[in-house]
Amino acid sequence: MSLALCMMHQVVLAGGFKIGLQGQRQIGMGHTGIGLAQDAATIYFNPAGMSFVDNQISVGVSGIIPRVQFLDANTNLITNAENQFFTPFSLYANYHLKNTPLNVGLGVYTPFGSGVKYPTDWSGRFVLTSINLTNVFLQPSISWKLNDNLSVGGGFVYSLGHVDLNRQIPLSSNGGQVEASGNLEGAASGLGYNLGVYFKTGKVFSGGLTYHSRVDMKVDNGNAVFNNIPAAAASSFPNTTFTTELPLPGEVGLGTAFRINEDLTLALDLNYTFWNSFKSLGFDYADNTDRLTDEASPRNYENAWAARGGLQWDASNRTTIRAGLFYDQTPVQDAFVNPELPDNNKIGAAFGFSYWLEDRLSLDVSLLYEDVAKRQTLNTETQLHGTYRTKVMIPGVGVNYLFGKKIKKRTNRMN
């Protein structure tokens, strides 16, 4: 059983540096939810779904402990990245404005990010020793119920982010005992939006269509700090500022749900992410020298598909059990795989359940593991040649609190 749990995974949890952990109930169903509005997390998955969800607050957090390994194809030597712990979270509130067809809501969630830390003496240290990309979306949203079958919704996205990147610099001093290093760190922000249409027919079928806009995260005044530069090269590496831009890609999504019987619901989602906006990772330094020149490291991501499916079974009037599967295509081509994100195609399997502690309060638990093919690469820019493999387990927990309306049946159903 432990082996079964121990599938491979990447640093982040969907293709590229997108994180597929935006709602505990949805994670349990393979991160489906575009066509199945079942709690306030629909603000992320499909804001139009708010019209078909009761007033409620959903909060959740997941724990990621990625374990990354690199096997150098030339030296046959293995590098294990250091263990780290990441906690992407989400918080959603949905509220119906009485006597109107409108719902308003707010989502605060972490749709992108990545983090990996290698030993500072590893062979690829001049490419990267650590990276930490963090990101929070704030999304005030509104949905309009056109009739009993159809709603439209949208949200405005204000994105905050932070990048922190470290690498060694091949300059040694003090008899070879001290090696120089550089740190690039800065805060970023960007704007975007999230649109959706949601419809349902009777109690057996629902569906949705969404569009998440691209969000360009701009670092305007990052700090570039260099350490242990030999005095002879100090003027080549002045501490300075930098600007950079990281495009968080747009996405279209299509989802449906079928109620197979009273207790069993099937959800299916397709996502298509416009990763080709990520051409290169550049750093534009305020001060340029002979050694410190502006960088543009090619990434050349390609657009990528994900297909997802999930089931949920209302096992009792207190318990709902979920399971899901997905296939997520990597946007990263072989020649551009970097230690910052040793990504690959992956198959994910998820389990989850909700347990109603009382009429209005449920505990939502998810457990996700993903099987990622090991990734062989010869990076054309850095010549780093080898195989990456990463494993991670992602347990998640959340609570959902309903307010306002008297609850007739606690477990989920097609609203």
Add this chain to the structure above:
Amino acid sequence: MKKFRIILLSSFLIVGLYSCKPNLDGFIPSNGDADFTTYVSIGNSLTAGYADGALSRSGQENSFPMMLSEQFAIVGGGDFTVPYLPSGNGNDGSGGTNRVLTYLPNCQGTIGVTPVLASGSAASLASVGASGPYNAQGVPGARAVDALSAFYSSLNPFLARIVTSPGSSSILSEALRINPTFFTLWLGNNDVLGFATAGGVGNVDPGFPLPGDLSDPAQVGGALTVLVDSLTSRGAEGVIANIPNVTSVPFFTTIPWNGVVLTQGAADTLNLIYQQVGHPNIIWKAGANPYIIEDTTVVHGTLRIRQARQGELILLSTPGDSIRCAQWGISPFKALGDAYVLDENEVAEINEHTANYNTTISNIASSYNIALADMNSYMKTFTGGVVYNGVDLNASFISGGAFSLDGVHPNPRGYALIANEMIRVINAKYNSTIPTVDVTTYDGIIFP
């Protein structure tokens, strides 16, 4: 029910987290068709690990044969004994120490990093022959034409210290004492380098070449053939490396042929001077101008001088401050002497000899069916620069990161690249799968 579920789930999590360690399997290293049990390295300073103008203990530890022996050990290679010098400073063979970088102002008052001789005394070259024979037999200064000579072991202090009886042991006889199953042979560099680094003042193809002469390709080929024949006839397999072109190393490329950069005013002044001394044909202009070099074949004018031409090489041994501040290579009376310049005829002789040596080496490799390491082609890639795991390495002096402070020999990082090229060639020839070394674990240039 609830408690049970939580307990069950928690136990899955705990077990799962502990077992979630990735476990990649590398390739299985194999010796293929070769036997690395007893490896001997035969060669000159490049094989000994000479760097920064001297042989030192740390240089020996970072020599490419040392790296190879460690990789061979993965596929059945045995002990690799090295005639270590005492640790500390190196020895250039005549009691001088190795070079280190230090901060010094030049004649213009600009402070920069400059290679200087390490302070203190040079490592002792006292004999360690009694503990031989050694697997590491690189002999700094040795030419191919020296390899069979017993007398040579009384002339070369690096060879004298490792043999049992100087004057009667040769490089070949020492190598055979090891009974090698595998060898690397890289000789012939000094047959051209001695001539080239001395500015081409030596003789070409003399019957008895002295250090500083350009060896006759027939003699080089003859000696190498005897070496390979003796080794392979006793069952050894191995690799023979060829000779890099001199323009692959910074000693010959750091000072450009047209390094005199002038303003229009300075050029006008020089033009006046050159008219006055009877060389109006030498024209100076604003921007980059060729150095003035001695040339005894010049017939016009009063002085035997002319401007350097593209393709001619100014050696790194030319005193930098003399160029910067004392009008060397600029004033008509301070033309760069023959010892600091390889003129076009000398360059042509050197290139022709290098090509001839390499043809012979290639022929030896194929007729004895051993591996050929084409170091000439490989080291040419340094000029444009090579990238290893994100590190840019090239043949620029100091800043390039691959050559040591003498401008001829690699530093440990450069030697690691050479070791990896050797491994690549060996793997290809002998169907072995020997892992290469991690170049980044070896030191590049060390700044003060």
